[in-house]
Amino acid sequence: MSGTNTGVPSLVDAPLAERVPVSEYAACPVTGLLHRLGDKWSLVTLVLLGGRPHRFNELHQRIEGVSQRMLTRTLRALESDGLVRRTVHPTVPPSVEYALTSPGQALLGPLSQVADWAVEHRTDARPTL
Amino acid sequence: MSGTNTGVPSLVDAPLAERVPVSEYAACPVTGLLHRLGDKWSLVTLVLLGGRPHRFNELHQRIEGVSQRMLTRTLRALESDGLVRRTVHPTVPPSVEYALTSPGQALLGPLSQVADWAVEHRTDARPTL
DNA sequence: CTGTATCCGTATAGATACTG
DNA sequence: CAGTATCTATACGGATACAG
Numbered sequence: 001m002s003g004t005n006t007g008v009p010s011l012v013d014a015p016l017a018e019r020v021p022v023s024e025y026a027a028c029p030v031t032g033l034l035h036r037l038g039d040k041w042s043l044v045t046l047v048l049l050g051g052r053p054h055r056f057n058e059l060h061q062r063i064e065g066v067s068q069r070m071l072t073r074t075l076r077a078l079e080s081d082g083l084v085r086r087t088v089h090p091t092v093p094p095s096v097e098y099a100l101t102s103p104g105q106a107l108l109g110p111l112s113q114v115a116d117w118a119v120e121h122r123t124d125a126r127p128t129l
Numbered sequence: 130m131s132g133t134n135t136g137v138p139s140l141v142d143a144p145l146a147e148r149v150p151v152s153e154y155a156a157c158p159v160t161g162l163l164h165r166l167g168d169k170w171s172l173v174t175l176v177l178l179g180g181r182p183h184r185f186n187e188l189h190q191r192i193e194g195v196s197q198r199m200l201t202r203t204l205r206a207l208e209s210d211g212l213v214r215r216t217v218h219p220t221v222p223p224s225v226e227y228a229l230t231s232p233g234q235a236l237l238g239p240l241s242q243v244a245d246w247a248v249e250h251r252t253d254a255r256p257t258l
Numbered sequence: 259c260t261g262t263a264t265c266c267g268t269a270t271a272g273a274t275a276c277t278g
Numbered sequence: 279c280a281g282t283a284t285c286t287a288t289a290c291g292g293a294t295a296c297a298g
Contacts, residue, residue: 029247035167043160093279103250113239115159121232222259
C-alpha cells in the first residue's frame with residue numbers, strides 16, 4: 001500500500017536522509033511500539049481482550065504461565081499506551097474489567113498483517129547463533 | 130500463541146566468548162518477530178536496506194550512534210531471521226554487501242501499516258511505568 | 259574494510275510471599 | 279479479587295581495544 005498517500009510518510013517509499021540522526025530513531029514511535037508489543041505477554045493479552053473484555057483473574061487463568069506481577073505490569077503498560085481501558089467496579093470484593101480502547105482495537109488489523117507474514121515465512125524465533 | 134515450547138536449543142559449543150542468547154520468546158513467532166524488530170537498531174536498518182543495498186561502513190555512517198558491535202549484532206540477527214542477505218566479495222580489503230531478502234522486502238508493507246497506526250495515534254515512546 | 263574480544267552499567271522478566 | 283514488595287537472574291546496549 002505504498003501508493004496510498006495519507007500525508008504520513010510510509011516505511012516503504014519514504015525519502016530517507018543521507019544520514020539518519022539519532023534523535024529520529026532513538027525515540028521512534030514505531031520502534032517504541034514494536035518494543036512494547038514485543039515483550040512476553042502484551043500480544044496475547046491484546047488478542048484475548050480483542051475477543052471480549054476480561055477481568056483480571058480471567059486473564060490470569062487464560063494466559064498460561066503469567067505471574068500476577070507480570071500481568072499487572074503488562075496491563076498497566078498497555079493502559080499507559082492507550083490500548084487498554086481499566087474499569088474498577090467498587091464492589092466487595094473488587095472487580096476490575098479490562099477492555100480494548102478504540103485505538104487498541106484498530107491496532108489489531110495492522111498487527112494481523114504482520115502476523116500473517118510471520119506465519120507465512122515461518123519466522124520462528126530460531127536461536128540466534 | 131500457545132505456550133508450547135518445543136525445547137530450548139542447546140547452546141552448542143562455540144569458542145566464541147560472546148554469544149547471542151537464546152530468547153524466551155520462541156513460543157510465538159509473532160511475538161518473537163516484534164521482539165526482534167523492537168530492538169534499538171533493527172527497524173532503521175531494515176528501512177535503509179529497503180531503499181537499496183548497503184555496505185557495512187555505509188550503514189555504520191548513515192545510522193548515527195550505532196557502534197560496530199551493535200551493527201554487526203543487528204545485521205547477524207536480521208540475517209538469521211531471513212530478512213537480510215549478506216554477500217562477501219573476496220577482495221582485499223574485503224567488501225560485504227547487505228540487502229533485503231524477498232521476504233524482508235515483503236515485511237516492509239505490513240510494517241508500514243503498523244507504522245501508520247503508531248504515527249496516527251502518537252504512540253511516542255513513553256516511559257513504561 | 260569488516261569485523262571480534264572484554265568489560266561494564268542498566269533495564270526487563272520472573273518467583274515467591276504478602277495485603278486491602 | 280486484584281493487586282504490591284522484595285529479591286534474583288539474565289538480556290540488552292555501549293565503550294574501547296584489537297585482528298584478519
